[in-house]
Amino acid sequence: QKEVEQDPGPLSVPEGAIVSLNCTYSNSAFQYFMWYRQYSRKGPELLMYTYSSGNKEDGRFTAQVDKSSKYISLFIRDSQPSDSATYLCAMRISGNTGKLIFGQGTTLQVKP
Amino acid sequence: DSGVTQTPKHLITATGQRVTLRCSPRSGDLSVYWYQQSLDQGLQFLIHYYNGEERAKGNILERFSAQQFPDLHSELNLSSLELGDSALYFCASSVLEGGYTFGSGTRLTVV
Numbered sequence: 001q002k003e004v005e006q007d008p009g010p011l012s013v014p015e016g017a018i019v020s021l022n023c024t025y026s027n028s029a030f031q032y033f034m035w036y037r038q039y040s041r042k043g044p045e046l047l048m049y050t051y052s053s054g055n056k057e058d059g060r061f062t063a064q065v066d067k068s069s070k071y072i073s074l075f076i077r078d079s080q081p082s083d084s085a086t087y088l089c090a091m092r093i094s095g096n097t098g099k100l101i102f103g104q105g106t107t108l109q110v111k112p
Numbered sequence: 113d114s115g116v117t118q119t120p121k122h123l124i125t126a127t128g129q130r131v132t133l134r135c136s137p138r139s140g141d142l143s144v145y146w147y148q149q150s151l152d153q154g155l156q157f158l159i160h161y162y163n164g165e166e167r168a169k170g171n172i173l174e175r176f177s178a179q180q181f182p183d184l185h186s187e188l189n190l191s192s193l194e195l196g197d198s199a200l201y202f203c204a205s206s207v208l209e210g211g212y213t214f215g216s217g218t219r220l221t222v223v
Contacts, residue, residue, distance in 0.1 A: 034211050041200055043114060043214040044155070088155065090212075098143055099168050100212060102155040 006103030019076040023089035023103045030091040033065050035074045038086045079110045116215035124221045130191040133218045137205030144186040150199040193222045
């Protein structure tokens with residue numbers, strides 16, 4: 001079993017839809033949770049960064065962390081064709097090793 | 113531009129050869145991480161350096177090695193290359209408890 005599970009999709013939605021992306025994990029020691037966006041095998045771009053449980057909002061993006069369920073989500077409101085990309089969840093434990101564990105990534109297509 | 117610089121962008125080489133990938137972290141970031149991304153494996157952690165010292169190793173093959181220099185740039189050395197080593201290699205940098213910033217990657221093709 002992988003430490004971080006993410007449905008690879010693909011996920012196809014119409015422009016303007018609300019998108020929900022999710023990851024589950026098995027290691028209860030994870031403390032830091034991130035979402036990255038990756039276009040066409042370019043470098044991953046950090047979208048959201050959350051410590052421990054709770055919600056964080058940034059523009060059209062909302063990240064949620066539920067540590068009791070070992071479940072994290074990313075919501076994209078008013079999705080745009082430019083949001084079409086692969087979204088990767090990532091997480092790590094506290095401490096100075098800093099190793100990020102990534103999910104497989106979900107491919108999202110937003111159709112005009 | 114993320115501030116993390118990787119060179120070269122593309123590399124084509126033959127099996128059995130050795131290559132060196134280079135990474136310059138963002139200004140002020142002491143940590144450098146190397147990741148490999150292949151189509152079927154996703155992003156796999158290779159190694160982490162902090163201020164010149166190795167801090168953690170992941171699934172890094174013995175044929176691969178890395179180092180971080182006093183000016184904080186890092187090099188990933190891949191030797192005795194095999195076809196299966198063809199992948200994207202990413203470098204990322206961070207402050208200790210922060211998110212990572214990734215470079216644009218080096219696409220390695222072994223023929």
